[in-house]
Amino acid sequence: MTTYPVRTRRWTRKEYRQLGELGVLPENEAVELIAGQLVVAEPKGTPHTTAVRLTAEALRRAFGAGWLVSTQDPIALDDDSEPEPDVAVVPGGPRDYLVDHPAWPVLVVEVADSSLLFDRHHKGSLYARAGFPDYWIVNLVDARLEVYRRPGGDPAAEFGWRYLDADVVATGGGVAPLARRDVAIAVADLLP
Amino acid sequence: MTTYPVRTRRWTRKEYRLLGERGVLPEDEPVELIDGQLIVAEPKGRPHVTAVALTAEGLRRAFGAGWHVFQQEPIALDDDSEPEPDVSVVPGGPRDYLVDHPARPVLVVEVAETSLDFDRHHKGSAYARAGLPDYWIVNLLDRRLEVYRRPGTDPAAEFGWRYLGVEIFAPGTAVAPLARRNALIAVADLLP
Numbered sequence: 492m493t494t495y496p497v498r499t500r501r502w503t504r505k506e507y508r509q510l511g512e513l514g515v516l517p518e519n520e521a522v523e524l525i526a527g528q529l530v531v532a533e534p535k536g537t538p539h540t541t542a543v544r545l546t547a548e549a550l551r552r553a554f555g556a557g558w559l560v561s562t563q564d565p566i567a568l569d570d571d572s573e574p575e576p577d578v579a580v581v582p583g584g585p586r587d588y589l590v591d592h593p594a595w596p597v598l599v600v601e602v603a604d605s606s607l608l609f610d611r612h613h614k615g616s617l618y619a620r621a622g623f624p625d626y627w628i629v630n631l632v633d634a635r636l637e638v639y640r641r642p643g644g645d646p647a648a649e650f651g652w653r654y655l656d657a658d659v660v661a662t663g664g665g666v667a668p669l670a671r672r673d674v675a676i677a678v679a680d681l682l683p
Numbered sequence: 684m685t686t687y688p689v690r691t692r693r694w695t696r697k698e699y700r701l702l703g704e705r706g707v708l709p710e711d712e713p714v715e716l717i718d719g720q721l722i723v724a725e726p727k728g729r730p731h732v733t734a735v736a737l738t739a740e741g742l743r744r745a746f747g748a749g750w751h752v753f754q755q756e757p758i759a760l761d762d763d764s765e766p767e768p769d770v771s772v773v774p775g776g777p778r779d780y781l782v783d784h785p786a787r788p789v790l791v792v793e794v795a796e797t798s799l800d801f802d803r804h805h806k807g808s809a810y811a812r813a814g815l816p817d818y819w820i821v822n823l824l825d826r827r828l829e830v831y832r833r834p835g836t837d838p839a840a841e842f843g844w845r846y847l848g849v850e851i852f853a854p855g856t857a858v859a860p861l862a863r864r865n866a867l868i869a870v871a872d873l874l875p
Contacts, residue, residue, distance in 0.1 A: 495800035499691060500714050500721035506707060513705040515698060522692050529692035608687035 501527030504573050526617060526650060527571040533605050541683040542602040542629050543577045549681055550580055550598070553674040559584055559593075566599070567592040568621050574614065577602045577629075580670070597670035599623055604631040613649050615639060620652035625669040629681050636660040636678045640669065693719030696765050717809055718842060719763040725797050733875040734794040734821050735769045741873055742772055742790070745859075745866035750789075751776050758791070759784040760813045766806060769794045769821075772862070789862035792819040799824055805841050807831060812844035817861040821873050828852040828870045832861065 502510070507524045510516035521532040543562055551560045559582070563575045573592065578600040581593040599618060601610040610628050618626045619642035626639040639654035660666050662682060665675040694702070699716045702708040713724035735754060743752045753771045760766055771788040773780070791810060793802040802820050810818050811834035818831040831846035852858050854874060857867040 495804065497720070497801065497805065498723045498725075500708075500712075500723055509705075509707050510702075513701075513707060515701050515705060515707060516692075520692075528689065531690045531692055533690075609689065612687065613689065 499528070501571065502529060503527070503570055504567065505570075507573055523575050524571065524573040525613065536604070538631055538683045539602050539604060542631060542681060545683065546578045546600050546602065546629055546681045549676050550578060550600075550668075553668065553676050554580055554671055558582060558597075559587070561593075565592045566596060567594040568617065572617060572621075574617065576600060576614075580668070596623060598625045598627065598668050600627040600629060602629040602631065607632055611637075612653075616649040616651070616653050619643070619648070619654050620650045626654060627666075631683070634662055634682055636664075636666060636681060638666055691720070693763065694721060695719070695762055696759065697762075699765055715767050716763065716765040717805065728796070730823055730875045731769075731794050731796060734823060734873060737875065738770045738792050738794065738821055738873045741868050742770060742792075742860070745868050746772055746863055750774060750862075751779075753785070753788075757784045758788060759786040760809065764809055764813070766809065768792060768806075772860070787813075788815060790817040790819065790860050791815055792821060794821040794823065796823045803829075804845075808841040808843070808845055811835070811840070811846050812842045818846060819858075823875070826854060826874055828858060828873060830858060 502524060504524060511518055516522070522529045523532060547560050547562050554560060558580055561579050561581070563577060564579065565573045565575050566579060568574055576599040579593070579596040580598040581596045601614060603610040607630060615626060622642055624640065628637040630637055638658040638660060639656065641655040642652055643655040644651060645653045660678050662679050665677050667673070667675050694716060696716060703710055708714065714721045715724060739752050739754050746752065751773050753773065755767050755769060756771065757765045757767050758771060765784065768791040770792040772790040773785040773788045793806060795802040799822060807818060814834055816832065820829040822829055830850045830852060831848065833846060833848040834844055835847040836843055837845045852870045854871045857869045859865065859867050
């Protein structure tokens with residue numbers, strides 16, 4: 492319907508933090524800062540939350556000691572982005588991120604039903620631009636896992652970057668994180 | 684390029700005020716709250732600034748005592764909108780709006796160059812929905828005045844409302860505001 496450009500106010504990560512600290516934006520509000528835009532998260536159904544828990548559990552088992560698996564915690568992606576991936580794996584333990592949020596997860600996972608296109612093309616492009624090496628989408632619509640790797644430039648992508656490799660792993664298959672090539676995770680274990 | 688919906692965080696007028704009071708949003712930043720969205724204003728060139736000054740002058744002459752002509756001042760349009768029309772005419776004097784911004788100007792005017800489509804369809808629909816009776820666009824691209832009246836519903840309009848009456852006035856003609864039908868303003872006086 493809108494055929495003219497509407498330029499909305501963009502926010503930096505610093506301003507975003509201020510919004511929370513000053514109480515303008517309630518701490519528990521479901522928004523993420525994506526490339527300067529405060530994007531509202533879709534309401535999550537129980538299949539979504541179940542898949543998030545299953546994925547976190549499986550990744551904790553797979554990664555073991557020395558790695559922190561967080562769910563829906565902020566990532567200090569860049570000056571204008573602070574997404575909260577459904578699951579993220581970072582080196583170290585909780586106290587290592589007391590001062591600032593982790594910036595370099597070795598694996599980020601989004602669980603997608605209604606947000607599938609947004610997770611593929613919007614967040615995918617953002618994560619690729621940030622150079623995240625390993626991005627998974629637990630696709631609840633098609634009951635499968637999508638594995639995105641090798642970030643590369645693409646002028647047609649939302650933020651100029653996308654993952655050059657996309658692998659689809661069906662329910663019967665397994666996958667090993669790039670950072671833990673020795674462990675196989677069954678896709679069936681991630682699906683509700 | 685974006686083919687999926689991106690829902691950004693909407694703001695209320697109350698929150699918008701907090702953003703200013705708590706210093707998150709600099710007071711002089713050129714943004715307007717329109718239907719919950721913080722819209723960034725395009726930079727204004729000299730022809731725009733000149734037309735605003737000419738229009739304010741023309742309207743001050745036409746309306747005279749008992750009316751106040753504001754330039755780029757906020758209007759308390761609704762709970763989610765606080766636009767700053769280039770020129771607006773309200774009853775009374777400056778002290779009448781010490782506590783809150785005026786809500787129901789008898790005339791609002793936008794000067795448009797690059798923002799023409801936005802002013803016509805986006806702001807026009809917001810102003811029509813609020814029931815503002817008289818909306819003028821000083822169209823610098825085509826050097827003419829567009830006069831919008833009679834707000835009515837239209838499901839295809841941005842906010843479900845538009846002006847049913849549209850009249851175009853060329854530089855050789857004159858127009859009277861709805862609130863001052865006996866005062867004729869020459870369109871040539873409003874153009875740079």
